[in-house]
Amino acid sequence: xxxxxxxxxxxxxxxxxxxxxxxxxxxxxxxxxxxxxxxxxxxxxxxxxxxxxxxxxxxxxxxxxxxxxxxxxxxxxxxxxxxxxxxxxxxxxxxxxxxxxxxxxxxxxxxxxxxxxxxxxxxxxxxxxxxxxxxxxxxxxxxxxxxxxxxxxxxxxxxxxxxxxxxxxxxxxxxxxxxxxxxxxxxxxxxxxxxxxxxxxxxxxxxxxxxxxxxxxxxxxxxxxxxxxxxxxxxxxxxxxxxxxxxxxxx
Amino acid sequence: xxxxxxxxxxxxxxxxxxxxxxxxxxxxxxxxxxxxxxxxxxxxxxxxxxxxxxxxxxxxxxxxxxxxxxxxxxxxxxxxxxxxxxxxxxxxxxxxxxxxxxxxxxxxxxxxxxxxxxxxxxxxxxxxxxxxxxxxxxxxxxxxxxxxxxxxxxxxxxxxxxxxxxxxxxxxxxxxxxxxxxxxxxxxxxxxxxxxxxxxxxxxxxxxxxxxxxxxxxxx
Ligand SMILES: Nc1ncnc2c1ncn2[C@@H]1O[C@H](COP(=O)(O)OP(=O)(O)OP(=O)(O)O)[C@@H](O)[C@H]1O
Ligand SMILES: [Mg+2]
Numbered sequence: 290x291x292x293x294x295x296x297x298x299x300x301x302x303x304x305x306x307x308x309x310x311x312x313x314x315x316x317x318x319x320x321x322x323x324x325x326x327x328x329x330x331x332x333x334x335x336x337x338x339x340x341x342x343x344x345x346x347x348x349x350x351x352x353x354x355x356x357x358x359x360x361x362x363x364x365x366x367x368x369x370x371x372x373x374x375x376x377x378x379x380x381x382x383x384x385x386x387x388x389x390x391x392x393x394x395x396x397x398x399x400x401x402x403x404x405x406x407x408x409x410x411x412x413x414x415x416x417x418x419x420x421x422x423x424x425x426x427x428x429x430x431x432x433x434x435x436x437x438x439x440x441x442x443x444x445x446x447x448x449x450x451x452x453x454x455x456x457x458x459x460x461x462x463x464x465x466x467x468x469x470x471x472x473x474x475x476x477x478x479x480x481x482x483x484x485x486x487x488x489x490x491x492x493x494x495x496x497x498x499x500x501x502x503x504x505x506x507x508x509x510x511x512x513x514x515x516x517x518x519x520x521x522x523x524x525x526x527x528x529x530x531x532x533x534x535x536x537x538x539x540x
Numbered sequence: 541x542x543x544x545x546x547x548x549x550x551x552x553x554x555x556x557x558x559x560x561x562x563x564x565x566x567x568x569x570x571x572x573x574x575x576x577x578x579x580x581x582x583x584x585x586x587x588x589x590x591x592x593x594x595x596x597x598x599x600x601x602x603x604x605x606x607x608x609x610x611x612x613x614x615x616x617x618x619x620x621x622x623x624x625x626x627x628x629x630x631x632x633x634x635x636x637x638x639x640x641x642x643x644x645x646x647x648x649x650x651x652x653x654x655x656x657x658x659x660x661x662x663x664x665x666x667x668x669x670x671x672x673x674x675x676x677x678x679x680x681x682x683x684x685x686x687x688x689x690x691x692x693x694x695x696x697x698x699x700x701x702x703x704x705x706x707x708x709x710x711x712x713x714x715x716x717x718x719x720x721x722x723x724x725x726x727x728x729x730x731x732x733x734x735x736x737x738x739x740x741x742x743x744x745x746x747x748x749x750x751x752x753x754x755x756x757x758x759x760x
Binding site: 470473474476477480496499500519520523524 | 546547548549550609610613614615616
């Protein structure tokens, strides 16, 4: 098995409050890993360590190792802009920039030095197609992204991440603000995207984890309680707390 | 706004389960046909083959059950999807029992020192009826054909009366020789008809959500 990302004995403190305890988790290449667990258990914190979004938080202290393709992303010579290009992130609430649909997508590639109009056009179309949004917006690329539906905005945010050709996509509850049909569209999209990308997805929806992921990791109070093939987690988890959580007995 | 297909993998999984049930149906029907052919021709090789192939049917059952369990655990099936899964469970169980009866018939041939001396006509009729019922019920399943499923339920009465006739004929013709074996075989064939009828009832449930009970079968 090839691992795109791995964490080894990862501990994280916010000030003197410990939020993650000794997390060792492997993320296999071209698979979907779902992170589940009750509110406050550390899912988002863990996700954000994978592309160093936590660097932005004051008083954060991290120890342990995080590898991307075998190299430590916390090594002093890491180029953080480049890291976040390789490991992109989609947030809980769709957060399009207040500009046109086209500009939302072109923004990232421009930052990474692409200015040729034809090339940008291609990137915009390809990204929107891959995010299953092209047909819905191709005739209004210059309209403001703010006028799209929530589900469309979320797919736009996914397209925006795809535009910079990442290798890993982190998603933090990408469907929590969406209706069931938009949710299903995102889920379908995730299963298609994993052919090219490696995906780590936080979800509060156990059924969503069951439907879309290949592996499921269950967090509780900052600890990784169980991590296994999703089929196993949902039919025969080895830990009692995992079973109680996924069968809705607590949380 | 154009429609976008969602849950593609799930829909494919459901279709795969149905394909496996059909495959199992073909295997069970073949097993019965061969078991009877082996009996009538006293072909021990063919009988041994039927017994050996029962493993294939048993493996298919496990495979179907596992797939159904996974989909229930992971996909929250509802409505017709849920009936696809519940009926796959039930139908595969009936098919497995049919396979067991074919095995039992083949085993009698295998264990017998010489060919049974008996009037074949009624057992042949009964077995043709039973095999035909398996064929019709699995075809009805494959084609979502409620009409055909209803015909199977009616056919069960024919199987029952053929069974009664066969028993009388065996008793009259054979006196003591092979009487218990041949009676058992007739009984297995009659049971095969019952399982085919169950399958047909599940097909009706799958397609209409209507429950058919033995007591108010269409023929009554
Ligand atoms: N910036 C921060 N400063 C201090 N503490 C924080 C910060 N962010 C998170 N925490 C704390 O760390 C713990 C884990 O929070 P985190 O957001 O990772 O949980 P979560 O599993 O994503 O929860 P939810 O499901 O509600 O999103 C919580 O106790 C939270 O209060
Ligand atoms: Mg969170």
